[in-house]
Amino acid sequence: MAMMRTAIALILLCMLGTPLAAQVKFPTRPVVMVVPFPPGGGTDTGSRFLAQKLSERWKQTVIVENRPGAAGNIGLEYASKAKPDGYTIMMGNIGTQSINPSLYKNLAYNPDTAFQPIALVAELPLVAVVTPSLNVKTVGELIALAKAQPGDLTYGTSGSGSAMHLAAALFEDGAGVTLTHVPYKGGGPAIQDVIGGHIKMSFATILETSGHLKSNRLRAVAVTSAKRSPAMPDLPTVAETGLPGFDSISWIGLLAPAGTPKDIVDQIAADTKWAIEETDLGEKLIKQGATPLFLGPAAFADLIAKDRTRYGKVIVEKNIVAE
Secondary structure, three states: OOOHHHHHHHHHHHHHHHHHHHHOOOOOEEEEEEEEOOOOOHHHHHHHHHHHHHHHHHOOOEEEEEEEOOOHHHHHHHHHHHOOOOOOEEEEEEEHHHHHHHHHOOOOOOOOOOOOEEEEEEOOOOEEEOOOOOOEEEEEEEEHHHHHHHOOEEEEOOOOOOHHHHHHHHHHHHHHHEEEEEEEEOOOHHHHHHHHOOOOEEEEEEHHHHHHHHOOOOOOEEOOOOOOOOHHHHHHHHHHHHHOOOOOHHHEEEEEEEOOOOOHHHHHHHHHHHHHHHOOOHHHHOOOOEEEEEEEEEHHHHHHHHHHHHHHHHHHHOOOOOO
């Protein structure tokens, strides 16, 4: 009888242990990283760099899937409906997560509940650039010219309500000046018209402007981040050269559909932190004009909420509407 009880106990122990032994660490198959923009931009480039590192870490392919359209809203709708199991994640940015909810009134997803923030990957500082024929080299000179010629200075952006547009709006408020907004269908065409002298200036990403700055087809005045960009360390910030406290940038970060298990979210966050801080990902991002910066799920959620409140206020006060 004693031997039988022992045998039964061993069988039960094995049965109880089977589920634990059978568990396999995430992921066990390819992961899709949705990018709600076309290939080639800052969000897409950063996504591909990170996808490569996560693929190496996980020994599974991370597939970058571009779902562009409607200022990122098409990709967000698609990602919001994905199964919340970690196998579909998304690279959002300040526009999709903190600006669009105030700019678009009838989104096909609930911006408050559709996503679980995973990790901030990088900040994307903007650069105030002017056409070379403009007699401006510093923020102080730019403000003085704008005050002397109210409304005469034109600036181009990638569209109404874009990060470029809102940075300029904050600059106007901080400096007490009036500029004239010229929206384009993308940052590239806006920069080309600054180069051509058709408009006077822009607030654009380093990725979009670096080549033109090196060839002297544009002149950089300052970066819009709170600290100098590691990609352009000799260029001062707007804050240190004319408007103390000024800080208006873009950023990129990973999110998952709401309901994704916490342990999977935490693992993706930890592996993203590893990629940023312990591989050459940071160097690659800096070369593209980004500033590598990891924030975990809670801190990233706080950043999204803070920027949403900040830019929502600007959108209302300036009566900015999506085109």
